[in-house]
Amino acid sequence: MNASAKAVSPSADDLDRYLSVRAAMPALAAGLSAEDLAAQSMADASPGKWHLGHTSWFFEAMILATEPGYEPVDPRLQQVFNSYYESLGGRVERAERGLMTRPSLDEVLAYRDEIDRRMAARLERGLDGDLEPYLFVLGLNHDQQHQELFLMDLLHLMSRSPLDPAAYSVEPRPGGPLQPARGGSTRFEGGLVDIGHDGAGFAFDNEGPCHRVWLEPFLLDHDLVTNGQWLAFMADGGYARPELWLADGWATVKAEGWTAPLYWREDEGEWTVLGLAGRAPVDPDAPVRHVSAYEADAYARWAGKRLPTEAEWESAVATAPDVFSNLFGEVWQHTASAYAPYPGFRPTEGTASEYNGKFMANQQVLRGGAFATPPGHARATYRNFFYPQQRWAFMGVRLASDAPAGTRARIETLETARFRAELIAGLSQPDKALSPKWFYDAAGSDLFEDITRLPEYYPTRQEAALLREMAPRLTEHFGDDAVLVEFGSGASEKTRILLDAAPTLRTYVPIDISPDALKAAAASIAEAYPGMEVAPMVGDFLNLAPLPELGRGRRVGFFPGSTIGNLEPDQAVAFLANARERLGAQSLFILGVDLVKNPAVLVAAYDDAQGVTAAFNRNVLVRANRELGADFDLDGFSHLALWNAERSRMEMHLRAERDMTVHVGDVAIAFKAGETIHTESSRKFTRETVAEMAAASGWRVMAFETSAEPAVALALFAAG
Numbered sequence: 256m257n258a259s260a261k262a263v264s265p266s267a268d269d270l271d272r273y274l275s276v277r278a279a280m281p282a283l284a285a286g287l288s289a290e291d292l293a294a295q296s297m298a299d300a301s302p303g304k305w306h307l308g309h310t311s312w313f314f315e316a317m318i319l320a321t322e323p324g325y326e327p328v329d330p331r332l333q334q335v336f337n338s339y340y341e342s343l344g345g346r347v348e349r350a351e352r353g354l355m356t357r358p359s360l361d362e363v364l365a366y367r368d369e370i371d372r373r374m375a376a377r378l379e380r381g382l383d384g385d386l387e388p389y390l391f392v393l394g395l396n397h398d399q400q401h402q403e404l405f406l407m408d409l410l411h412l413m414s415r416s417p418l419d420p421a422a423y424s425v426e427p428r429p430g431g432p433l434q435p436a437r438g439g440s441t442r443f444e445g446g447l448v449d450i451g452h453d454g455a456g457f458a459f460d461n462e463g464p465c466h467r468v469w470l471e472p473f474l475l476d477h478d479l480v481t482n483g484q485w486l487a488f489m490a491d492g493g494y495a496r497p498e499l500w501l502a503d504g505w506a507t508v509k510a511e512g513w514t515a516p517l518y519w520r521e522d523e524g525e526w527t528v529l530g531l532a533g534r535a536p537v538d539p540d541a542p543v544r545h546v547s548a549y550e551a552d553a554y555a556r557w558a559g560k561r562l563p564t565e566a567e568w569e570s571a572v573a574t575a576p577d578v579f580s581n582l583f584g585e586v587w588q589h590t591a592s593a594y595a596p597y598p599g600f601r602p603t604e605g606t607a608s609e610y611n612g613k614f615m616a617n618q619q620v621l622r623g624g625a626f627a628t629p630p631g632h633a634r635a636t637y638r639n640f641f642y643p644q645q646r647w648a649f650m651g652v653r654l655a656s657d658a659p660a661g662t663r664a665r666i667e668t669l670e671t672a673r674f675r676a677e678l679i680a681g682l683s684q685p686d687k688a689l690s691p692k693w694f695y696d697a698a699g700s701d702l703f704e705d706i707t708r709l710p711e712y713y714p715t716r717q718e719a720a721l722l723r724e725m726a727p728r729l730t731e732h733f734g735d736d737a738v739l740v741e742f743g744s745g746a747s748e749k750t751r752i753l754l755d756a757a758p759t760l761r762t763y764v765p766i767d768i769s770p771d772a773l774k775a776a777a778a779s780i781a782e783a784y785p786g787m788e789v790a791p792m793v794g795d796f797l798n799l800a801p802l803p804e805l806g807r808g809r810r811v812g813f814f815p816g817s818t819i820g821n822l823e824p825d826q827a828v829a830f831l832a833n834a835r836e837r838l839g840a841q842s843l844f845i846l847g848v849d850l851v852k853n854p855a856v857l858v859a860a861y862d863d864a865q866g867v868t869a870a871f872n873r874n875v876l877v878r879a880n881r882e883l884g885a886d887f888d889l890d891g892f893s894h895l896a897l898w899n900a901e902r903s904r905m906e907m908h909l910r911a912e913r914d915m916t917v918h919v920g921d922v923a924i925a926f927k928a929g930e931t932i933h934t935e936s937s938r939k940f941t942r943e944t945v946a947e948m949a950a951a952s953g954w955r956v957m958a959f960e961t962s963a964e965p966a967v968a969l970a971l972f973a974a975g
Contacts, residue, residue: 811844
């Protein structure tokens, strides 16, 4: 049995999941006429009525019919709705599915209802063996595939009418809204990377097994190619220049008379495109759709780039999914990879062995997912595939290129690419916001250290005093050869208090998002404690990578400074739960928190008389201008600190002093006077709320002590 089949087992909510998936296609068909659902526009497409019947037949043929003595709903339908399974008998040729006026639409829907009734009864009895649970989940994913095919085929059918009919009043978008463009590319170093599904959870058999591929350094664009960029390709004679095309592609261009993407039409000098909601002007900012692999390859050559391989695409997405826009929710993205089996590929056992493997020739792989892809259906390892001349699928383009040594321009490090992505996403929200983690470049870290020495800013001073008092009691639990893991280490000044009190500590792992600050702090600690192994990790503690296998003793997490207060309550619980998992079953965790107190004391701590906190807040704009090529007017934003009593938190904002437009690369963001960027929240706690947070994340409170006024607290947690 293949690895994917072994990984799937039935669950108690199988029936609810089944009914939810099965309800989607009838909902898409609900407003369409019987004629809409019966016609077939070309050999590659199928009538909507056939999709409704075939996805029901799949459950009958693969699961229900395996029971001894099973009587089919209607034996005649076995041939009508079989797609390409040679082992299951005869079938109607694909190009002739539209000729079947019988069964009627009502009969197909009745057949569907009966299959659903029988499957519900089957699920209540339980699925048998190892293979049936996999086939059940395969059937659900098969149904979801046909939900997208239903819309693809329907749009092609609408395109055959001179009336330009709209199938829907609003385009169905289960994949969510279009994400804003981010601009630029990110460099990936490649090397020996793991590609393919690892067997955990469901995957189609063609996604595995996981194997290693060598990649040279490459660049991958953050954004999809847009209609506006495609118009420039057309204006430059893209469809009339044979030097841009593969030989088979150029032959297809001439034979088919292609001059634009499928469904485009020029009317009196203006280009329009037919979509599921009717014909509309081409939106230059929207990603281009309905271009073949031949067209994608020609465009890439015209743009001076190339299509990524599927291994490059998957490796980049696994490494830094947050730097890209519209990875899964807009169009399937062409790759340069032929659809072929991975090393060690084995098809699913039984009849389902015909699902994928028999098509592994003469097709190209696409990755990602489209606006019409049902939520939860796509994943980074998913391998979609079409013939290189086909265009009716929801296909688009994301470009790659080789990464020569010394590349500059708009090619970014992963950290800078993530900063760009989060800044644009945060400023595109109705309530503009940005994570405080982006405060901490080298200048920001220095400014924060200045803040900690201000007379108004009590937390650092009070916590350090409390830590000195508690250190002997905290470190007595460490044991021999302990490993101290500090999250968001900064300058690591408080760490020295623990290191001085724990002579048996052998390893220190500081984690920080700022490489410069982390390098300086780690070097300082290594020099001061020559017997200590120091293993710095650059990273975001909200997305913890596995910790290095260092030291043999107990692992101790350290998260001082009330940084936990910067997280939303659900984020804080998720972080603590993830830290517990990374640190291990016998681990400890030392957490610093600020406590609820007089708002006047709190506001003064976040809006000091010398303006250091204001400079720290505005430094994120300085960083954006320097690293991202943004054009924030620093004098156009003022620092705002306020106490939000309802949420028990201090808030920092940057307030626009006038109407303005700010550019981050190619992205323009409008501000109205008085509008703010919410840059930081610092939640304040009580003993009770700390205990609730610990319990929710799987920790047990061993100790909780408070400082003198203005009070802060240190808590010691134990795993379990």
